[in-house]
Amino acid sequence: AQSVTQLDSQVPVFEEAPVELRCNYSSSVSVYLFWYVQYPNQGLQLLLKYLSGSTLVESINGFEAEFNKSQTSFHLRKPSVHISDTAEYFCAVSDSGSARQLTFGSGTQLTVLP
Amino acid sequence: EAGVVQSPRYKIIEKKQPVAFWCNPISGHNTLYWYLQNLGQGPELLIRYENEEAVDDSQLPKDRFSAERLKGVDSTLKIQPAELGDSAVYLCASSLKQAGELFFGEGSRLTVL
Numbered sequence A: 001a002q003s004v005t006q007l008d009s010q011v012p013v014f015e016e017a018p019v020e021l022r023c024n025y026s027s028s029v030s031v032y033l034f035w036y037v038q039y040p041n042q043g044l045q046l047l048l049k050y051l052s053g054s055t056l057v058e059s060i061n062g063f064e065a066e067f068n069k070s071q072t073s074f075h076l077r078k079p080s081v082h083i084s085d086t087a088e089y090f091c092a093v094s095d096s097g098s099a100r101q102l103t104f105g106s107g108t109q110l111t112v113l114p
Numbered sequence B: 001e002a003g004v005v006q007s008p009r010y011k012i013i014e015k016k017q018p019v020a021f022w023c024n025p026i027s028g029h030n031t032l033y034w035y036l037q038n039l040g041q042g043p044e045l046l047i048r049y050e051n052e053e054a055v056d057d058s059q060l061p062k063d064r065f066s067a068e069r070l071k072g073v074d075s076t077l078k079i080q081p082a083e084l085g086d087s088a089v090y091l092c093a094s095s096l097k098q099a100g101e102l103f104f105g106e107g108s109r110l111t112v113l
Helices: none
Strands: A001-007 A011-013 A019-021 A024-026 A031-038 A045-052 A054-056 A064-068 A071-078 A089-095 A101-104 A109-112 B005-007 B010-013 B019-023 B029-039 B044-052 B053-056 B063-070 B075-079 B088-095 B108-112
Touching: A001 A071, A011 A019, A019 A024, A019 A109, A031 A064, A031 A071, A045 A054, A045 A064, A071 A089, A071 B044, A071 B063, A089 B010, B005 B044, B010 B019, B019 B088, B029 B075, B044 B063, B044 B075, B075 B088
Parallel strands: A011 A109, B010 B108
Antiparallel strands: A001 A024, A019 A071, A031 A045, A031 A089, A054 A064, A064 A071, A089 A101, A089 A109, B005 B019, B019 B075, B029 B044, B029 B088, B044 B053, B063 B075, B088 B108
């Protein structure tokens, strides 16, 4: 079984500042890793994913995450945030042998301040 | 292409009443999920279907919750009777059989009074 820990429940940051949302996972097998974003009153949307290959993955809106196997981490970063990035961010993990069974973290609320 | 469609978006009922939620997944997606999301928490899996077969329902409270996906397409999640602690958002998601990405609906928010 896998588990996910998101260390910060709330992260306030000023517009155009950099941000890092932390995610650590626990698993005894190889994993796939995901970041989902949830805007108010909406469903979750996939932001980026690591399945294999390059450990650094990027989204189309400037976020990136790096898979660090030794530290069992998959932190999400953005060098300069916008007001529109305000949302709840969820890290998730699945067993790579059964990619459809996702386990989610408890989420990090990112609030971008003007 | 239409996304995952859920209804109703909001439902308010009194405790001990029944309630049902409906989900229509993305066309062609074999796998359908129902997740429970409590306030301030991440989604937790209730049940997963592969076509019409429930392959993982270990977290579904079977004394009051039931689900069906009769023709392997849309699905219904039912609670009978509802309790105060069932107040939450019920999320439906679907995926292609061998893909790692889940596509979520907007959720059904249940309030039990």
